[in-house]
Amino acid sequence: xxxxxxxxxxxxxxxxxxxxxxxxxxxxxxxxxxxxxxxxxxxxxxxxxxxxxxxxxxxxxxxxxxxxxxxxxxxxxxxxxxxxxxxxxxxxxxxxxxxxxxxxxxxxxxxxxxxxxxxxxxxxxxxxxxxxxxxxxxxxxxxxxxxxxxxxxxxxxxxxxxxxxxxxxxxxxxxxxxxxxxxxxxxxxxxxxxxxxxxxxxxxxxxxxxxxxxxxxxxxxxxxxxxxxxxxxxxxxxxxxxxxxxxxxxxxxxxxxxx
Numbered sequence: 001x002x003x004x005x006x007x008x009x010x011x012x013x014x015x016x017x018x019x020x021x022x023x024x025x026x027x028x029x030x031x032x033x034x035x036x037x038x039x040x041x042x043x044x045x046x047x048x049x050x051x052x053x054x055x056x057x058x059x060x061x062x063x064x065x066x067x068x069x070x071x072x073x074x075x076x077x078x079x080x081x082x083x084x085x086x087x088x089x090x091x092x093x094x095x096x097x098x099x100x101x102x103x104x105x106x107x108x109x110x111x112x113x114x115x116x117x118x119x120x121x122x123x124x125x126x127x128x129x130x131x132x133x134x135x136x137x138x139x140x141x142x143x144x145x146x147x148x149x150x151x152x153x154x155x156x157x158x159x160x161x162x163x164x165x166x167x168x169x170x171x172x173x174x175x176x177x178x179x180x181x182x183x184x185x186x187x188x189x190x191x192x193x194x195x196x197x198x199x200x201x202x203x204x205x206x207x208x209x210x211x212x213x214x215x216x217x218x219x220x221x222x223x224x225x226x227x228x229x230x231x232x233x234x235x236x237x238x239x240x241x242x243x244x245x246x247x248x249x250x251x252x253x254x255x256x257x258x259x
Contacts, residue, residue, distance in 0.1 A: 028055070032048070072088065074137065076134075077119075097137070108130040110177045145222070150204060162192065164190045166231065204220045218258060221256070226247040
């Protein structure tokens with residue numbers, strides 16, 4: 001099925017004569033078109049604008065406007081040769097995460113430690129055909145990564161389930177652009193302390209509301225910066241454990257993104 005500007009109209013034409021209660025897709029590629037078709041058919045759906053924002057990482061960052069998190073968008077690799085943009089890039093602090101503005105899973109997401117690696121990573125994205133919708137540069141956030149499944153009804157948080165997402169190869173201090181942010185091990189329920197679990201649920205609830213969502217089941221990913229816990233190897237097993245040195249700052253949930 002070709003994904004183009006006419007897809008919502010074609011979907012609408014295919015089902016408008018049938019008695020249906022809703023339409024759904026299981027592919028990220030077709031989510032926006034499906035939402036537009038549902039709206040055209042007057043079916044229950046969340047706002048198309050919210051769904052578009054959630055599927056474009058740069059748009060999500062702009063709406064959430066997370067303090068102390070650098071975020072900069074490039075149209076393509078050629079922007080690196082723009083004198084004004086180059087001056088802005090020189091002010092960014094490393095490490096950074098480079099990612100396509102739109103894309104599934106962790107495809108094309110890379111961690112870079114300096115400007116040379118930044119250019120190398122962006123050139124690789126261009127070569128792989130992943131820069132069609134732009135490139136997002138943002139601060140690399142350390143701290144435990146979590147996945148959360150959240151259910152909202154009329155804006156109210158009805159259910160939240162948190163899963164620990166273990167470190168990936170790109171989390172290593174010596175990671176290169178060859179290392180991946182692909183998931184390794186996931187464990188549920190989370191081992192985060194109760195205080196941080198409440199913080200995650202409250203923060204991600206507000207994230208979804210800011211994006212304009214009111215009803216539905218959502219999968220959201222984020223990191224807990226300044227967490228009281230970190231991954232450690234104990235008796236040959238890696239798992240979350242209390243940090244030896246308390247963080248001077250309060251924990252905060254950052255880098256949130258829907259998936």
